Amino acid sequence: MYWAFFGPLSRIPGPFAEKFISGSELFFGTKPGQRFKKVITYHQKYGHVVRIGPKAISVSDKDIIKQVLVTEDFEKGPSYTRFQNGTSASMLDTTDKIFHKQRAISPAFSIKYIKSLEPLFETVTDDFIKRINREIAANKQDTDFATVDIWWLLRCLAFDIIGETSLGGTFNMLSNNDHIMLVSVGKLLRGIDFVINHPWIAKLILLRKVKKNPDLVNFVTNLIKERVKNKQRRDDIIQILINTQQAPKEEDRLSSDDIVVETTLFLVAGAETTSNTIGFSMIELCRNKSALNRLRQEIDAIELEDGKQVFHQCQLRNLPYLNAVINETMRLNTIPSNGLERLVTRDIVIKGDIYVPSGTTVRCYTGIAQTHPDYWSDPMEFKPERWLPNADPKPDMGAYNPFSAGSRNCVGKEFAMNEMRLAISTIIKHYDIEPISEEMEVARETRYFITLTLASSSFKIRMKHRNS
Numbered sequence: 001m002y003w004a005f006f007g008p009l010s011r012i013p014g015p016f017a018e019k020f021i022s023g024s025e026l027f028f029g030t031k032p033g034q035r036f037k038k039v040i041t042y043h044q045k046y047g048h049v050v051r052i053g054p055k056a057i058s059v060s061d062k063d064i065i066k067q068v069l070v071t072e073d074f075e076k077g078p079s080y081t082r083f084q085n086g087t088s089a090s091m092l093d094t095t096d097k098i099f100h101k102q103r104a105i106s107p108a109f110s111i112k113y114i115k116s117l118e119p120l121f122e123t124v125t126d127d128f129i130k131r132i133n134r135e136i137a138a139n140k141q142d143t144d145f146a147t148v149d150i151w152w153l154l155r156c157l158a159f160d161i162i163g164e165t166s167l168g169g170t171f172n173m174l175s176n177n178d179h180i181m182l183v184s185v186g187k188l189l190r191g192i193d194f195v196i197n198h199p200w201i202a203k204l205i206l207l208r209k210v211k212k213n214p215d216l217v218n219f220v221t222n223l224i225k226e227r228v229k230n231k232q233r234r235d236d237i238i239q240i241l242i243n244t245q246q247a248p249k250e251e252d253r254l255s256s257d258d259i260v261v262e263t264t265l266f267l268v269a270g271a272e273t274t275s276n277t278i279g280f281s282m283i284e285l286c287r288n289k290s291a292l293n294r295l296r297q298e299i300d301a302i303e304l305e306d307g308k309q310v311f312h313q314c315q316l317r318n319l320p321y322l323n324a325v326i327n328e329t330m331r332l333n334t335i336p337s338n339g340l341e342r343l344v345t346r347d348i349v350i351k352g353d354i355y356v357p358s359g360t361t362v363r364c365y366t367g368i369a370q371t372h373p374d375y376w377s378d379p380m381e382f383k384p385e386r387w388l389p390n391a392d393p394k395p396d397m398g399a400y401n402p403f404s405a406g407s408r409n410c411v412g413k414e415f416a417m418n419e420m421r422l423a424i425s426t427i428i429k430h431y432d433i434e435p436i437s438e439e440m441e442v443a444r445e446t447r448y449f450i451t452l453t454l455a456s457s458s459f460k461i462r463m464k465h466r467n468s
């Protein structure tokens with residue numbers, strides 16, 4: 001009662017029920033994966049700073065987001081600890097700054113190391129082309145166009161890339177269409193979402209953290225055992241983690257449990273985040289034919305190396321329109337759409353006169369800032385041109401944080417950008433794509449299960465080989 005009516009947050013506007021229970025609207029039927037939509041409506045009603053719990057606020061003002069994520073660089077909020085489904089915390093879900101700094105995993109994400117993974121990316125992208133070709137051959141209609149579920153194929157691509165680069169070998173999702181890891185990660189993400197968004201139900205059923213997924217744990221544990229037993233070495237990310245076991249300092253060594261936790265994290269943080277963003281770029285390009293044509297012109301102007309089907313990263317890295325399409329896709333389709341949670345650990349004042357006491361959790365709704373008319377003209381329109389070097393006005397980078405900001409920003413950014421450039425350029429170079437009107441309608445329904453996704457988990461387009 002004190003916190004609801006008299007506490008220091010009582011001046012901050014917000015829905016009445018949320019003064020008492022965070023997420024109280026979920027009692028009244030907000031469907032799983034849709035809490036973020038509710039919070040967006042709160043911001044539309046109450047402005048950039050909204051109270052969303054007895055000791056919780058949500059912010060969409062770019063200066064406050066910067067203050068919380070970068071200047072104060074507050075630790076991650078308590079929701080992240082509910083991700084922890086192993087015996088130890090991982091780099092993603094730890095709230096402990098010292099532990100986070102000491103993680104020996106950073107070399108796996110250095111630009112130099114990611115560059116060395118290029119041949120592995122290429123092998124899997126070749127499989128991606130083969131799979132699309134098989135789909136087209138099997139479903140071809142009179143016009144040479146075939147209906148292809150690109151959302152699903154991109155998921156297979158992303159899982160196989162993580163398998164190949166991080167976990168000792170592809171999961172062969174592109175050839176077999178099935179792997180226990182994909183199902184397990186899907187369950188894990190939905191479990192985490194439930195525990196985070198229904199803390200009161202989770203408490204009632206004594207489910208404080210999402211349960212360990214035995215399939216995931218067994219898969220990775222066996223992989224590590226095999227590597228260590230057979231003294232096999234492979235130039236991939238799990239090898240970097242296994243190598244830490246020989247580190248001179250004890251605190252730099254990762255136990256087998258730690259490695260299981262960190263590698264599971266790659267699947268949670270690295271697969272659907274990237275595949276869904278590429279999927280959203282396909283949706284945006286299907287909606288915006290002129291952008292599709294302009295991108296095609298740019299891609300067509302570069303030559304594939306003789307005998308190769310995919311481009312080298314160095315050919316793609318600086319393509320202005322390709323990067324603009326990716327940036328604009330991420331601006332409109334925010335993967336962390338439920339906001340980035342931080343715990344205020346010392347009293348602060350935001351926006352000059354709003355007092356926020358230590359102990360408050362702050363959700364930085366970067367997705368709202370990325371589409372707010374205060375910062376963007378035609379904020380809901382897909383306009384890659386706003387990212388081109390000669391754009392006027394220049395994009396407001398303070399209001400654009402698709403990979404977060406501060407010390408806990410995304411370590412996989414370079415990895416993700418490489419994968420997105422490669423997949424999009426490959427599709428555009430080799431195939432004609434066309435929208436299917438019913439699918440464009442279905443694609444409007446989104447959900448958030450730790451990653452923004454489509455409610456249908458599927459998006460079909462018409463594809464045909466450009467040579468046909």
Ligand code: HEM
Pocket residue numbers: 076091092093100265266269270271273274277335336340341402403404405407408409410411412413415416
């Ligand atoms: C388009 C694709 C991606 C997007 C939009 C994305 C977004 C994000 C965001 C917003 C965060 C920060 C969360 C926070 O501040 O609370 C994050 C953290 C992280 N991401 Fe990504 N990510 C992507 C791809 C990847 C990939 C491919 C990997 C790994 C292979 C990865 C690994 C991680 C890890 C390990 C963290 C935790 C970093 C830390 O806490 O220090 N991400 N990501």
